[in-house]
Amino acid sequence: MMDSSVGGVAVILLAAILTNNILLSKFLGMCSFIAISRDLRTAWGMGVAVTLVTFTTALLNYGIYYGVLVKDAPLCGADLTYLTFLVLIMVIAGFVQLVEMVIERFSPVLYYKLGIFLPLITVNCAILGVNLLMIDSDRQFNLVQTAAYALGSGMGWLLAICLMAGLRKRLEYADVPKPLQGLGITLLITGLMAMAFMGFAGMVDI
Amino acid sequence: MATEIIENNNMILQVLKRLAVSDGERQAPTPNLPGGKDMQRYLIAAMVAALPCFAVAVYYFGSRILAMTAVAFFAIAAVEVAFGLVRGKPIGGGALVFAILLVLILPPEIPLWMVAIGAAFGAFFGKEVFGGTGHHLFSPVLLAKGFLMFSYPLVIKGSYFGSMLDFNPPEAWMICAGVTLLGAVAMIIIQPANVLTLAGIFFAAGCFGWGLGVAGRLGFESPIQVLVVDGFLYGACFLACDPSCSPGNGIGKLIYGVLIGSIAVLMRCFSNYSEAIMSAILIGNLFTPIINIVTQKDEGLSLEKE
Numbered sequence: 001m002m003d004s005s006v007g008g009v010a011v012i013l014l015a016a017i018l019t020n021n022i023l024l025s026k027f028l029g030m031c032s033f034i035a036i037s038r039d040l041r042t043a044w045g046m047g048v049a050v051t052l053v054t055f056t057t058a059l060l061n062y063g064i065y066y067g068v069l070v071k072d073a074p075l076c077g078a079d080l081t082y083l084t085f086l087v088l089i090m091v092i093a094g095f096v097q098l099v100e101m102v103i104e105r106f107s108p109v110l111y112y113k114l115g116i117f118l119p120l121i122t123v124n125c126a127i128l129g130v131n132l133l134m135i136d137s138d139r140q141f142n143l144v145q146t147a148a149y150a151l152g153s154g155m156g157w158l159l160a161i162c163l164m165a166g167l168r169k170r171l172e173y174a175d176v177p178k179p180l181q182g183l184g185i186t187l188l189i190t191g192l193m194a195m196a197f198m199g200f201a202g203m204v205d206i
Numbered sequence: 207m208a209t210e211i212i213e214n215n216n217m218i219l220q221v222l223k224r225l226a227v228s229d230g231e232r233q234a235p236t237p238n239l240p241g242g243k244d245m246q247r248y249l250i251a252a253m254v255a256a257l258p259c260f261a262v263a264v265y266y267f268g269s270r271i272l273a274m275t276a277v278a279f280f281a282i283a284a285v286e287v288a289f290g291l292v293r294g295k296p297i298g299g300g301a302l303v304f305a306i307l308l309v310l311i312l313p314p315e316i317p318l319w320m321v322a323i324g325a326a327f328g329a330f331f332g333k334e335v336f337g338g339t340g341h342h343l344f345s346p347v348l349l350a351k352g353f354l355m356f357s358y359p360l361v362i363k364g365s366y367f368g369s370m371l372d373f374n375p376p377e378a379w380m381i382c383a384g385v386t387l388l389g390a391v392a393m394i395i396i397q398p399a400n401v402l403t404l405a406g407i408f409f410a411a412g413c414f415g416w417g418l419g420v421a422g423r424l425g426f427e428s429p430i431q432v433l434v435v436d437g438f439l440y441g442a443c444f445l446a447c448d449p450s451c452s453p454g455n456g457i458g459k460l461i462y463g464v465l466i467g468s469i470a471v472l473m474r475c476f477s478n479y480s481e482a483i484m485s486a487i488l489i490g491n492l493f494t495p496i497i498n499i500v501t502q503k504d505e506g507l508s509l510e511k512e
Binding site: 040162163166167169170171173174175176177180185188189192193195196197198199200201202203204 | 289293331332335336337338341343344349352353356472473476477478479482484485486488489491492493494495496498499
């Protein structure tokens with residue numbers, strides 16, 4: 001059981017951004033990370049969208065999980081935890097539809113740049129990963145801690161994709177061997193990034 | 207291809223020169239370099255500046271250091287020559303400088319095969335996959351060190367400077383710090399812009415060291431100690447200034463320095479690894495392109511250009 005003081009919440013937030021970065025320590029959310037990181041502005045848009053979706057769906061799913069699904073929940077007595085995966089992914093899918101409509105209305109440029117990857121946020125494993133890790137029985141997060149964890153994970157993903165977009169911009173001036181160009185060098189850089197982030201290990205922990 | 211390269215003595219001499227300090231022609235002017243020759247300048251500066259440190263290391267640890275340097279040099283050179291042959295391009299070079307810089311941050315008692323593995327990893331994944339010296343996105347030396355540190359954490363505990371602190375008379379690390387600072391002065395004379403990076407690192411590290419000291423979380427007797435333990439001075443003076451993976455303009459260098467200094471002190475006090483400055487510089491390398499994009503508004507890299 002973690003402590004839920006302000007300090008404890010800050011520790012969870014920092015740990016989710018740096019030491020337990022969802023992308024660089026668990027390698028979740030790789031597909032959109034690689035596909036969208038060509039341009040800094042698009043990467044930023046995608047990162048913000050993922051952060052928003054992660055944060056909101058984690059809170060929604062927290063309410064649904066502890067309000068309905070678990071045994072002896074206030075709204076339903078039966079043990080419905082076998083539905084966890086279905087319910088979590090449906091909430092995420094529904095919310096992504098909403099975000100898609102909002103982005104199309106307010107930023108058509110970003111909408112077209114993100115293209116197919118916007119609806120595919122639905123199957124971004126980082127988001128489902130955060131949702132599943134938050135109800136991990138070892139951790140027993142409460143609502144505030146869940147919010148901090150989800151926000152931190154989203155921000156960690158945002159940080160990683162922005163760094164990657166910068167590095168790939170710089171890469172345009174490098175002289176990468178032909179067979180490695182594109183996906184290969186991107187995966188290599190991701191590995192090196194993860195290695196650099198390993199230095200944070202042990203600073204804060206969840 | 208092989209016969210072409212070893213056609214005559216002249217070619218061999220050229221290859222050797224390239225392997226040692228790079229000839230500067232190979233590197234295209236990258237966006238954060240004022241000129242293509244910058245990288246060569248850094249390599250020569252680092253070579254000259256690290257020589258006193260190298261001499262001190264040889265004095266204390268004897269031929270061991272020389273053997274390690276030879277192994278590291280041959281490992282890096284082998285990777286470079288292999289890439290040169292396969293890609294049919296001239297060798298990027300700088301193997302000798304990278305070997306010296308690498309050996310000085312490794313503990314002197316590690317087996318030689320580890321030196322070879324680390325050096326080859328650094329040259330392969332840190333340098334050649336990006337196109338060789340001058341194109342690298344991360345410092346190859348630090349990648350080699352990081353790779354060894356995370357792969358063999360029980361063996362690679364400290365560095366040459368760490369060992370100085372452990373088993374030598376107290377004046378030993380004073381000598382170490384002295385020669386490193388001498389090297390820093392040389393670096394600044396050869397490339398004056400380095401002073402901004404160094405100022406940023408020491409300013410941030412000093413502030414954080416002082417702050418943590420007041421809060422009682424430092425783990426050292428005085429903030430000054432944070433600045434000299436392990437490879438802090440060495441990393442800050444020689445490895446943070448690599449022009450290929452540090453920002454190009456003044457304000458960018460300052461931001462980069464502050465970032466490294468603060469992360470290094472925080473990591474040193476709270477993380478599992480003692481060689482915090484090494485990871486901190488790698489993190490700084492990660493942020494370099496972003497810093498460049500933010501600080502160079504008028505360049506082709508800016509955010510405004512859609």
